Amino acid sequence: MIDAAQLVTGVLGGDRRMLAKAITLVESTRTDHQEAAQALLERLLPRTGATVRVGITGVPGVGKSTFIEAFGLFLVGQGKRVAVLAVDPSSARTGGSILGDKTRMAKLSAAPAAFIRPSPSSGSLGGVARRTREAMLVCEAAGYDVVIVETVGVGQSEIAVNGMVDFFLVLMLAGAGDELQGIKKGIVEIADALAINKADGDNLARAQQAAAQYIAALNLFRHTTPTWTPPVVTTSAIEGRGMDRIWSIILDHRAKLTATGELEAKRREQQRGWFWSVVDEGIKARFLARREVRKLLAELETAVVAGEMSPTAAARRVLAL
Numbered sequence: 001m002i003d004a005a006q007l008v009t010g011v012l013g014g015d016r017r018m019l020a021k022a023i024t025l026v027e028s029t030r031t032d033h034q035e036a037a038q039a040l041l042e043r044l045l046p047r048t049g050a051t052v053r054v055g056i057t058g059v060p061g062v063g064k065s066t067f068i069e070a071f072g073l074f075l076v077g078q079g080k081r082v083a084v085l086a087v088d089p090s091s092a093r094t095g096g097s098i099l100g101d102k103t104r105m106a107k108l109s110a111a112p113a114a115f116i117r118p119s120p121s122s123g124s125l126g127g128v129a130r131r132t133r134e135a136m137l138v139c140e141a142a143g144y145d146v147v148i149v150e151t152v153g154v155g156q157s158e159i160a161v162n163g164m165v166d167f168f169l170v171l172m173l174a175g176a177g178d179e180l181q182g183i184k185k186g187i188v189e190i191a192d193a194l195a196i197n198k199a200d201g202d203n204l205a206r207a208q209q210a211a212a213q214y215i216a217a218l219n220l221f222r223h224t225t226p227t228w229t230p231p232v233v234t235t236s237a238i239e240g241r242g243m244d245r246i247w248s249i250i251l252d253h254r255a256k257l258t259a260t261g262e263l264e265a266k267r268r269e270q271q272r273g274w275f276w277s278v279v280d281e282g283i284k285a286r287f288l289a290r291r292e293v294r295k296l297l298a299e300l301e302t303a304v305v306a307g308e309m310s311p312t313a314a315a316r317r318v319l320a321l
Contacts, residue, residue: 004036004039004040004043006018007021007022007025007040008040008043008044010022011044011138011141011142012044012047012141012142012143014142014143016115019115019138019139019142020117022040022138023117023135023138023139025037025040026040026041026131026134026135026138027131027135037134040138041134041137041138044137044138044141045137045141047140047141048137048140048141049140049267050140051136051139051140051144051145051146051147052145052146052147052166052167052250052254053136053147053149053164053165053166053167054146054147054148054149054165054166054167054168054169054250055148055149055150055151055158055161055162055164055165055167055168055169056068056148056149056150056151056168056169056171057150057151057157057158057161057168057169057170057171057187058170058171058172058197059171059172059173061173062171062172062173062197062198063171063197063198063237063238064150064171065104065105066104066237066238067171067195067197067235067237068084068105068108068148068150069104069105069107069108069237070237070238070240070243071148071237071243071246071247072084072105072108072111072114072148073107073108073111073240074240074243074244074247075145075146075247076108076111076113076114078247080113080145080146081113081114081115081143081144081145081146082108082111082113082114082115082144082145082146082147082148083114083115083116083117083136083139083142083144083146083147083148084105084108084114084115084116084117084147084148084150085117085119085132085135085136085139085147085148085149085150086117086118086119086132086149086150086151086152087119087129087132087149087150087151087152087157087160087161115139115142115144117135117139119131119132119152129157129160129161129163129164129277130274130277130278130281132149132161132164133164133274136149136164149161149164149165158187158190159190162190163270163273163274164270164274166253166254166257166263166266166267167192167193167250167253167254168190168191168192169191169192169193169194169195169246169250170187170188170191170193170194170195171194171195171197172194172195172196172197172210172214173196173197173198173210174196174198174199174203174206174207174209174210188217188218188221189221189222189223189224190224191230192228192230192253193230193231193232193233193246193249193250193253194211194214194218194230194231194232194233195232195233195234195235195242195246196208196210196211196214196232196233196234196235197235197236197237198236198237198238199234199235199236199241199242200236200238200239200241204234207234208234211232211233211234214232215232218230218232225257225262227256227257227260227262228253228256228257231249233245233246233249290321292321293318293321296317296318296321297318300314300317300318301314
């Protein structure tokens with residue numbers, strides 16, 4: 001039996017064990033657990049909203065886990081409490097490897113002021129993103145000053161994470177010449193800052209050159225807010241260099257958008273998007289749960305695969321129900 005009152009008291013008291021239990025409840029797909037989770041969130045909601053929400057993504061090989069650990073340790077050193085959550089849509093196919101994050105961030109996970117939570121190991125991107133949003137609210141209620149949401153997959157997960165954070169940081173590598181071609185326009189447009197990581201040793205000069213190229217490339221894009229021009233900085237996660245600069249940029253961004261009211265407007269719009277994504281997810285789930293829909297789907301899928309019916313015609317027949 002789930003004791004919601006005990007969970008609320010534990011979360012608000014900063015009990016890490018109760019926090020982990022509350023997030024497990026939020027992530028559960030069982031109907032009774034979902035009802036209990038929503039009741040829990042309703043009671044925690046008044047204690048949320050003051051946290052700095054940061055999304056971090058990066059190209060493969062950029063050293064994202066090392067960066068997040070270095071950044072998290074810097075924040076802990078500044079007296080902040082830090083929670084790290086992950087959005088891993090690829091886990092629906094592979095079973096997920098994000099559990100390795102706790103071993104890759106061994107120092108940060110051992111810090112009493114830090115909390116690292118892997119993403120659920122199954123479910124669609126929409127489902128994983130929803131549970132990450134709700135886990136974020138639980139962490140906020142538990143008193144964490146900064147919540148870092150890490151994207152593990154590449155592609156739509158960045159858009160999903162941008163829809164739940166205040167500041168979105170994209171990590172890049174040096175050697176920008178070829179990589180500039182590979183930057184996804186949509187991701188660059190939502191980036192609030194670019195950080196060229198691994199700017200150390202023999203790679204330092206290349207990283208500085210890459211930063212200059214990225215600055216020039218960003219001039220070709222229009223950012224989502226006229227108030228902010230995304231800066232490009234160089235960092236070294238291994239040496240822990242540049243973490244203070246990143247934090248200063250995040251605070252500057254927060255101050256400017258708060259002053260213009262854009263931060264509040266952004267969060268309201270995120271709430272609206274979250275509401276409609278849950279509605280869409282619920283409509284689809286209820287529709288597909290109907291017995292006659294499942295029966296017809298199986299027949300039409302066979303017909304479509306065999307080339308006996310077009311996908312559009314088959315879909316229309318299903319939706320006619």
